[in-house]
Amino acid sequence: MHQPMLDLADIQGDILVGLQKYYESFIFFNVIDLNYFKRLTAQRVCERITSVGQASHWDLVIQHGKRSNLPTLGPFYGLNLGFTRHGIDQLMTAGRPQLGSAFERGADHQDTIRILNDPPISRWLAAFIADPIDGVFLITGPDRASVMSQSGDLLRRLGGSIRVLYSEIGQVRPGRERGHEHFGFLDGVSQPGIRGLTRPSKPIYRPDEGLPGQDLLWPGEFVFGYPGQDPNDPVKPGKAPDMAAPWMKNGSFMVFRRLEQKVPEFRKFVAEHAARLGMDRELLAARMVGRWKGGAPLERAPLRDDPAIGADPNRNNDFAYADDPFQRKCPYAAHIRKAYPRDDTGNEAEVLRHRIIRAGIPFGPEVEPGETTTRHSRGLMFVCYQTSIERQFEYIQRRYADNPDFATGKMRPGGGAVTPGYDPVIGQAPGDEARYMDEPYPNYPAGTRRTTLDIPSEFVVLTAAAYFFMPSITALRTVLTRSF
Numbered sequence: 001m002h003q004p005m006l007d008l009a010d011i012q013g014d015i016l017v018g019l020q021k022y023y024e025s026f027i028f029f030n031v032i033d034l035n036y037f038k039r040l041t042a043q044r045v046c047e048r049i050t051s052v053g054q055a056s057h058w059d060l061v062i063q064h065g066k067r068s069n070l071p072t073l074g075p076f077y078g079l080n081l082g083f084t085r086h087g088i089d090q091l092m093t094a095g096r097p098q099l100g101s102a103f104e105r106g107a108d109h110q111d112t113i114r115i116l117n118d119p120p121i122s123r124w125l126a127a128f129i130a131d132p133i134d135g136v137f138l139i140t141g142p143d144r145a146s147v148m149s150q151s152g153d154l155l156r157r158l159g160g161s162i163r164v165l166y167s168e169i170g171q172v173r174p175g176r177e178r179g180h181e182h183f184g185f186l187d188g189v190s191q192p193g194i195r196g197l198t199r200p201s202k203p204i205y206r207p208d209e210g211l212p213g214q215d216l217l218w219p220g221e222f223v224f225g226y227p228g229q230d231p232n233d234p235v236k237p238g239k240a241p242d243m244a245a246p247w248m249k250n251g252s253f254m255v256f257r258r259l260e261q262k263v264p265e266f267r268k269f270v271a272e273h274a275a276r277l278g279m280d281r282e283l284l285a286a287r288m289v290g291r292w293k294g295g296a297p298l299e300r301a302p303l304r305d306d307p308a309i310g311a312d313p314n315r316n317n318d319f320a321y322a323d324d325p326f327q328r329k330c331p332y333a334a335h336i337r338k339a340y341p342r343d344d345t346g347n348e349a350e351v352l353r354h355r356i357i358r359a360g361i362p363f364g365p366e367v368e369p370g371e372t373t374t375r376h377s378r379g380l381m382f383v384c385y386q387t388s389i390e391r392q393f394e395y396i397q398r399r400y401a402d403n404p405d406f407a408t409g410k411m412r413p414g415g416g417a418v419t420p421g422y423d424p425v426i427g428q429a430p431g432d433e434a435r436y437m438d439e440p441y442p443n444y445p446a447g448t449r450r451t452t453l454d455i456p457s458e459f460v461v462l463t464a465a466a467y468f469f470m471p472s473i474t475a476l477r478t479v480l481t482r483s484f
């Protein structure tokens with residue numbers, strides 16, 4: 001099939017391949033001197049924005065270095081820039097196009113908070129909500145000191161044209177936990193492949209997959225200006241997403257959520273309930289997530305961890321759910337089965353319309369010895385990209401994770417309907433109500449023991465959120481920084 005030609009030099013790098021990040025500084029700002037900001041951004045910042053082309057080149061260099069045991073040439077820095085609706089209001093004159101309904105509504109709007117069951121903004125970080133945010137800089141690099149010095153350099157380049165409202169540095173976890181999020185699970189295992197960018201590893205036998213199990217999607221799901229998915233066919237191209245203005249081409253919407261993780265509370269909960277149910281605590285944690293901590297999916301390792309599968313990119317994502325119709329291997333409510341149900345609903349083409357590219361990073365310190373209730377704020381700076389926040393991020397949160405009835409129509413082996421329950425990781429019930437999930441105890445390979453996990457409080461708590469538009473580098477150089 002004809003593959004799309006992506007304009008890799010014009011698309012910001014975090015969107016499709018991710019900036020190389022051991023450390024990542026998030027600088028949320030508002031513009032205080034508009035014309036000065038525009039001039040300085042056009043003259044001194046645009047040339048430093050990292051494109052997909054650069055980010056994927058560095059990826060190849062790093063992978064090659066790892067394979068041949070060579071020291072990595074570097075260090076690699078990344079810089080990306082996005083704007084909220086307030087920011088776009090500032091940069092463009094009145095009568096600007098409306099870029100997308102969820103983007104224009106914003107993450108802090110009461111309707112967004114209501115539909116996602118998010119905590120009210122009175123419970124978000126005070127510094128994050130004190131003033132409306134116009135934009136965010138993402139600055140990535142190999143260590144904290146250099147990311148801080150790059151951030152300082154950027155702020156000097158911008159003179160006094162912006163005011164930093166909130167900033168925070170995310171970091172990968174240390175030592176053997178590198179690549180794992182704070183609950184201990186390997187993250188970043190499954191991402192959509194992108195047609196025109198991700199090469200099929202088995203072009204003859206599996207031409208519509210990148211790595212085995214990684215569906216190739218049409219880029220319009222994540223970047224404007226290209227065909228998206230056909231809603232009725234998982235493979236064929238569909239129409240390109242509507243653009244309110246031509247300069248949206250090569251841009252993308254970014255969802256940011258600062259998600260605090262209550263790690264000691266999560267561990268204690270898992271230990272107590274595993275004991276109650278008479279099962280291994282690692283297995284219970286794996287049934288909440290759908291993977292073991294090392295990455296092996298329950299669909300391939302239902303009762304015991306298999307670290308070799310977790311570590312093998314040819315096997316760790318090569319699975320489906322249709323051959324597990326009674327959640328014997330993986331609960332319907334497990335985080336990854338909710339967030340990307342694959343063939344679980346019987347309509348793969350439709351499921352592929354609700355995918356996101358995730359590009360987050362952990363934040364906060366490691367759990368201290370003796371920290372039995374959370375004393376330090378830690379968690380995930382969750383970032384994801386898409387061309388429709390409503391159809392992609394919000395759909396996953398609202399219609400899958402927060403919806404106890406999803407996946408619908410599931411039956412018990414002997415008959416009787418199943419209510420799968422909430423996603424135990426990110427699901428949010430209305431009004432802080434308790435959550436539950438069905439079948440924490442595995443009936444594998446057979447069995448009929450009926451169990452429920454009642455989850456009185458959340459282990460993942462939203463403390464800040466914002467929606468951004470990440471424009472193309474051309475739009476940054478022209479329409480968005482033109483003086484009037």
Ligand code: N7H
Binds near residue numbers: 183291336396397
């Ligand atoms: Fe999730 N976790 O540690 O439990 N996530 N996630 N996520 N997540 C995934 O496959 C986690 C969050 C998705 O393709 C893994 O890369 C945590 C939000 C999607 O099969 C693990 C937090 C949303 C996938 C976690 C968090 C999603 C996914 C397995 C918050 C969207 C891919 C590793 C603190 C609304 C599913 C992997 C697939 C995977 C965890 C947030 C979505 C371990 C701790 C907010 C689509």
